[in-house]
Structures are given as C-alpha cells and as structure tokens.
Amino acid sequence: MILKAIVRDYTSSGVPVGSKALAAQLPMHVSSATVRNEMAALEELGLIAKTHSSSGRIPSVKGYRYYVDHLVQPDPIKxxxxxxxxxxxxxxxxxxxxxxxxxxxxxxxxxxxxxxxxxxxHKQSRLSGFRLVPLGKRQVMAVLVTDNGDAESQTFNITTKITGDQLEAVVRLINDQLVGKPLDEVLSALKSEIPMQVANYLQQPEGFLKVFGDVLTKAAQxxxxxxxxxxxxxxxxxxxxxxxxxxxxxxxxxxxxxxxxxxxxxxxxxxxxxxxxxxxxxxxxxxxxxxxxxxxxxxxxxxxxxxxxxxxxxxxxxxxxxxxxxxxxxxxxxxxxx
Amino acid sequence: MILKAIVRDYTSSGVPVGSKALAAQLPMHVSSATVRNEMAALEELGLIAKTHSSSGRIPSVKGYRYYVDHLVQPDPIKxxxxxxxxxxxxxxxxxxxxxxxxxxxxxxxxxxxxxxxxxxxHKQSRLSGFRLVPLGKRQVMAVLVTDNGDAESQTFNITTKITGDQLEAVVRLINDQLVGKPLDEVLSALKSEIPMQVANYLQQPEGFLKVFGDVLTKAAQxxxxxxxxxxxxxxxxxxxxxxxxxxxxxxxxxxxxxxxxxxxxxxxxxxxxxxxxxxxxxxxxxxxxxxxxxxxxxxxxxxxxxxxxxxxxxxxxxxxxxxxxxxxxxxxxxxxxx
DNA sequence: CTTAGCACTTGAGTAACTTGAGTGCTAAAA
DNA sequence: TTTTAGCACTCAAGTTACTCAAGTGCTAAG
CATH class of the missing domain: 3.30.450.40 (GAF domain)
Structure with a gap:
C-alpha cells in the first residue's frame, strides 16, 4: 500500500515523497514514524530509494516494476x-x-x-506485382504492389539507350520469377541471381536495379x-x-x-x-x-x-x-x- | 574598422567585446581610450549596444546590417x-x-x-496528365504529372459501386478540361465547376474528388x-x-x-x-x-x-x-x- | 585628436549562513 | 510485538555578503 502511494504521489508531483505527507494520504491512521519504518523496509528490498541521505523516497526501477506488475489498476478511460x-x-x-x-x-x-x-x-508480405508506368517522354514510374495491399512507387528518368521492349521484358522477368515470394526473399534474389538475368536484356542494368532495389526496400521496411x-x-x-x-x-x-x-x-x-x-x-x-x-x-x-x-x-x-x-x-x- | 572588428570578434567568441581587447586586435596602434571614444560614437549611431551599463559592446541588428552591406568580404571557400x-x-x-x-x-x-x-x-508548373493505374482487385493508384517533370501519386481503394468505364470517363474529363493549365487554376476549378461535371459520371463523387484534390495539393505545394x-x-x-x-x-x-x-x-x-x-x-x-x-x-x-x-x-x-x-x-x- | 588616470558599475563567482523537509534511532506507550 | 513521540542529525536550496575582473565614462594633460 505504501509503495503504491509512493509511486502515485511521485508520478504526479515529481518530488520525492516524505513520511509525513505520505502518512496523511494513507487511508488508515498511522503516524509518520510508522511509515518511516515501513519505508526503511521497502528500501531494504530495493523498491524505493533516496536521492540523498535525508531526502524523501522515489521508486526505483524495481519498485516501478513491482507496482506495474502487481499494484496498478488501469484508470477507466474518460x-x-x-x-x-x-x-x-x-x-x-x-x-x-x-x-x-x-x-x-x-x-x-x-x-x-x-x-x-x-x-x-507487415513483415510477411509477398510481392504481388511490379510494373513500370510511362509518364512522359522519358519518365517512368516504378510501382511495386504487395499482397497485403501496400503499394510503393518511385519515379525515375530513363536514358535513351533503353527501349520500351527491353523494359517490358525485364518487368515480365521480375513478375515471372518473383511474384508470390516474401519480400525478404526478393531482396536476397536481387543481390544474387537477378542482376545476371536482367543483364540479358539491358546493357547497363545498374539504373534499373537501383530503382527496383529502392522501391523494394521501401516496401520491405x-x-x-x-x-x-x-x-x-x-x-x-x-x-x-x-x-x-x-x-x-x-x-x-x-x-x-x-x-x-x-x-x-x-x-x-x-x-x-x-x-x-x-x-x-x-x-x-x-x-x-x-x-x-x-x-x-x-x-x-x-x-x-x-x-x-x-x-x-x-x-x-x-x-x-x-x-x-x-x-x-x-x-x-x-x-x-x- | 572598429565595427568590423567588433562583429568579427563577437561572432567568433560570443562574448561582448571590450575596448582593451579590441585595441590589441586593430592593425594600427591605438589606446583603449581612443577605442572607447569611437565605440561611444558607434553606440550613438545605434550600430552597437551594451548588455549592461559597464559591459563590452555587441553589434545591434543595425550594426550587423551595416556590416553585411558594406564591410563583409565572403571568405574564400576551403x-x-x-x-x-x-x-x-x-x-x-x-x-x-x-x-x-x-x-x-x-x-x-x-x-x-x-x-x-x-x-x-516550382510555382508555374502546369498539369500535363492525370491517370489512374489499377493495381489489384480494388486498388487504384492516382498519378498526376506536371510539365516540369514532377509526378505525384496516391493509392486508394475503390468501392464496388464504381465501374472501370466510369473512372475512365472521369479521367478523360480531367485531361480534356485541365491539361495545360497551371496547377493553381486547376485547384480553383476543382472547387468550382469540376465537381458538378464529375457528378455526371459518378453517383458519389466525393471519394474521387478527395483523391484528386489530395494529389493535386501535394503537387502544387x-x-x-x-x-x-x-x-x-x-x-x-x-x-x-x-x-x-x-x-x-x-x-x-x-x-x-x-x-x-x-x-x-x-x-x-x-x-x-x-x-x-x-x-x-x-x-x-x-x-x-x-x-x-x-x-x-x-x-x-x-x-x-x-x-x-x-x-x-x-x-x-x-x-x-x-x-x-x-x-x-x-x-x-x-x-x-x- | 589621443592618451593616461581614475572613480564607478556590474555580472559572475564564492563563501557563509539559514531554513525546512526529511531521516534514523531510542525509549516509552499501546 | 507494534506503534509512536521525541530528538539529534543531514542535506539541498535559497539568501546574503563579499570579492574580483572586466569594462565604462569622464577629465585633464600631452
């Protein structure tokens, strides 16, 4: 009861709690000396502590722990x-x-x-689709969709060196190989076999791989x-x-x-x-x-x-x-x- | 010269500058008393000020202004x-x-x-295209592109009540009426005539209008x-x-x-x-x-x-x-x- | 116009003291 | 055996007094 009162008092006032003030708060009538004896016992148990040798007591971490585990009653919400x-x-x-x-x-x-x-x-989501949406002459938006309904997108510019056919082929590759896999597997695939396969279609795959990696990381995060x-x-x-x-x-x-x-x-x-x-x-x-x-x-x-x-x-x-x-x-x- | 020295000293040390320290810093030989006289003059002009009656001086806003306008030489970059x-x-x-x-x-x-x-x-950008990209069964991504290359997107879910045809019609409406206009005009149109026109195609246009408004505001910001x-x-x-x-x-x-x-x-x-x-x-x-x-x-x-x-x-x-x-x-x- | 000299001001730091809330302990009371 | 009154003791925090150094303005001489 005393520990509970100490925690309650201290958390609301922020000031170390002394025996006299505490005795006044307690439901039964006890003197401050009695409270002092009990407080000494609680300190012995490591549940409360002093800030200096003649100060009031504050709860220790162990004291809060005990309070939270055994004493606290959640307030009914207003x-x-x-x-x-x-x-x-x-x-x-x-x-x-x-x-x-x-x-x-x-x-x-x-x-x-x-x-x-x-x-x-969020963790277990799987890749459910990847596509590239052309926006303007040279602008493309990469969109990645997961099976739990998240969509991540990223716009980027392409150099002339890449044709639409090439991009389509790459998108098809991604979808064929990776759809249905958990995102972390997709991520590790991106670091191993995928680059080589993409290289079959693109001369300079770095740009595309970066975009795909970016959007994937965003989604996996x-x-x-x-x-x-x-x-x-x-x-x-x-x-x-x-x-x-x-x-x-x-x-x-x-x-x-x-x-x-x-x-x-x-x-x-x-x-x-x-x-x-x-x-x-x-x-x-x-x-x-x-x-x-x-x-x-x-x-x-x-x-x-x-x-x-x-x-x-x-x-x-x-x-x-x-x-x-x-x-x-x-x-x-x-x-x-x- | 004295103002310049005061500003330089104060900005690097953060401590009000006194006459003696200042005299030592100046390139020519002058006594602290001389500096004191000059400082009194600068204070008269409102260029420097004291923090208390016997303190050193700090530059006033007016002093900084003068310094920045007439005295400062940008440091050559390292x-x-x-x-x-x-x-x-x-x-x-x-x-x-x-x-x-x-x-x-x-x-x-x-x-x-x-x-x-x-x-x-960023301000003068114009709407160059709006589209809706279907992502899954009920998920759609709205994409707005401006003529300076910015793209904003937003995914949202649609209720069954809307058919693909209806959405297409709305997208066509937007593109026909608004492409080429500056974003702020588009925004004001969205608050006036557009809702009525969209209502011709959709029974509950609020959802769509919110999405379009959102993505537009993002782009216009x-x-x-x-x-x-x-x-x-x-x-x-x-x-x-x-x-x-x-x-x-x-x-x-x-x-x-x-x-x-x-x-x-x-x-x-x-x-x-x-x-x-x-x-x-x-x-x-x-x-x-x-x-x-x-x-x-x-x-x-x-x-x-x-x-x-x-x-x-x-x-x-x-x-x-x-x-x-x-x-x-x-x-x-x-x-x-x- | 510059400078030395001097009385004066002030913030900042330090030391001494007071105050009050609180403690632990002892011995008496319940 | 538990509770309580009483008391000596501790300590942070606040207050006061004092010193110190950096600085000023002003006057009179250079």
Missing part, C-alpha cells in the same frame, strides 16, 4: 478521451497508412508523450509512424542536446526502433528505464500493446514517456486505444473487402 | 569544403528531388546550422526540404521549449516558410534578427540565395543560424554552394534532356 479517439478515427481514410499515422498523432496528443504505431503484420516527436522536448528532463539528438536519431531508424519495441505480446507491456535494451532510454518508459485487426493480423502501438509517468492513466489509455483502433480497422477492411 | 560538396552531389540521382534534398543536408552539415532547399521554379533540423538544438540559445516547438512547427509549414524566405533575388540576401517577418525568428539570421539551373529556372537555398553567426564564412559557403548545385543540375538535365 468519456471525453474516448470521444476524441472516436472522432479522430472517424474520417474517411483512403489507405490504412493514414489511419495508422493519425493513430500515433492522437495517442501523442492525448498523453503529451511520443507515440509510435506500426501497421498490422518495417514502416512505423511517430506522433508527437516534439513532445519529447517537454517530458525529457535532460538538458543535454547530444542526448536529445541521439533520441531523435533513434526514432528515425526503423530497425533500431523495432529492437526497442521488442517482441509484441497480447497483453500490454511496460518497459521501465534501464529495462530497455537501449541505453539512451534509461530515463524513459515504454508502453507497448498490440491491436488485433482480425484476419489482417496484428499491429503495434507504443507510447514513450518519462519513467515517472502516471502508469495507471497511460495503461488505461493505451488499452482503450488499441480497442478503438482495432475496431476502426476491422470496419475499414469490411468496407473494402466485402 | 578546398576541403568544396570537395565535400562535389563528392556529395556526385552520386547517381534518379530525381531532381533527391539532389535538392541532399543539398539541404550537405549545407547543414557543413555549417552545423539548418538549411532549406527549394527546387527550381511549394515543396522544400529541410536539412539539419536537429542542429537548431545546438545553435539556439533559447531554453524555452515552447519557442523551439514553434520554430519546428514553422519549419514544417511550407506556406509560412515561403513567407519567411521572401522574394528571391539574384544576389545573396541576408536577413538579420528582427528584420524577419516572423517574430519567432528574432534571434536568428537567414541567408538566402538563388541558384540558376539554366533553362529550367531558378531555385532557392537558404541557411538559418543564430544572429551571431560568422557571416563571412557562411556567405562564402552559400555562394560556393549555389554554384556547385547549379552546375550539378545543369549536368543532370543535360543527361536526360539530350
């Missing part, structure tokens, strides 16, 4: 918040990506933290969206510019970020400070949750805030949000799948 | 810098946009400030690139998070940014502190320059740094950069135009 989520997701979206992107925005707005969102089950980047400036205690820069750089690197998010699991996960793989994040906490879009797989949303965040509210919010988002996506798919 | 520029621009680029984007990056890296780049003469966003954290003196946020928000708004950049002119322009239209930028300076891509018009590069920046070096750098970039673009166009 009607107002649910209204905001619902209305923001309500609009007419042309692509799933737009929904996922706004999701990160909504979540960051609601929390004033930084939010991440990942679309459902675990693309995630970040909302409320700038909020980091608010909730970060650090005044060190280099540290902020590292954080922003981390957020722009999808691979590193995927590492940080870790293996998604069905319940809401909380990673606290030094529990995170990445050292730069030692003063932050991350709440991760999957959302279930039915037949279309599962996606991930995540929330990055300071270690001293009001976990009950945030966990409640993330929990509600994952549900709303899942519902919205199922609606979306129903509308177009029919 | 061989090393030009190497960096040349080699960074050397690679094989598929689109002008990539060149423009890397330009902003290079310039920000060289200066540790924040750089902006705008592609040549004065798209500029920002390099070295994060550098702002270094060179900004402000510790005020809200101010930083406003700055970042400003940078993400192309319209506002276009205002800030102002009318481009052929020589290198410097805007100092409060000379800028936007109040948030009062502690910053902006160096703007056009680059001339021959027949393909002129573009803009700009550099945002602290008011106390080493103008001679920065002006020299921007001057050299505009030349290199112009050359690179001319090469690029020659290669593809033939």
């Amino acid at each position: 009607a107002n918040d649910i209204d905001i989520i619902k209305s923001s997701l309500e609009g007419q979206f042309l692509k799933i990506d737009e929904i996922i992107e706004t999701s990160a925005k909504i979540l960051s707005n609601l929390t004033s933290y930084t939010a991440f969102s990942l679309k459902p089950e 675990e693309r995630f969206y970040v909302g409320g980047r700038l909020n980091l400036l608010n909730f970060s205690d650090s005044n060190d510019v280099d540290e902020l820069k590292s954080l922003y750089t981390l957020m722009d690197h999808s691979d590193d970020m995927a590492d940080v998010l870790g293996q998604p699991s069905d319940h809401i996960q909380v990673k606290i400070g030094s529990e995170m793989t990445n050292d730069i994040l030692k003063d932050y906490s991350l709440i991760t949750a999957t959302y279930d879009a039915g037949d279309h797989g599962k996606g991930v949303i995540a929330l990055l805030g300071p270690t001293r965040m009001p976990y009950s509210r945030m966990i409640g919010l993330v929990g509600a949000f994952r549900q709303e988002l899942a519902q919205r996506l199922i609606d979306y798919y129903r509308y177009f799948d029919q | 061989a090393n810098d030009i190497d960096i520029i040349k080699s960074s621009l050397e690679g094989q680029f598929l689109k002008i946009d990539e060149i423009i984007e890397t330009s902003a990056k290079i310039l920000s890296n060289l200066t540790s400030y924040t750089a902006f780049s705008l592609k040549p003469e 004065e798209r500029f690139y920002v390099g070295g966003r994060l550098n702002l954290l270094n060179f900004s003196d402000s510790n005020d998070v809200d101010e930083l946020k406003s700055l970042y928000t400003l940078m993400d708004h192309s319209d506002d940014m276009a205002d800030v950049l102002g009318q481009p002119s052929d020589h290198i322009q410097v805007k100092i502190g409060s000379e800028m239209t936007n109040d948030i930028l009062k502690d910053y300076s902006l160096i703007t320059a056009t680059y001339d891509a021959g027949d393909h018009g002129k573009g803009v590069i700009a550099l945002l740094g602290p008011t106390r920046m080493p103008y001679s070096r920065m002006i020299g750098l921007v001057g050299a950069f505009r030349q290199e970039l112009a050359q690179r673009l001319i090469d690029y166009y020659r290669y593809f135009d033939q």
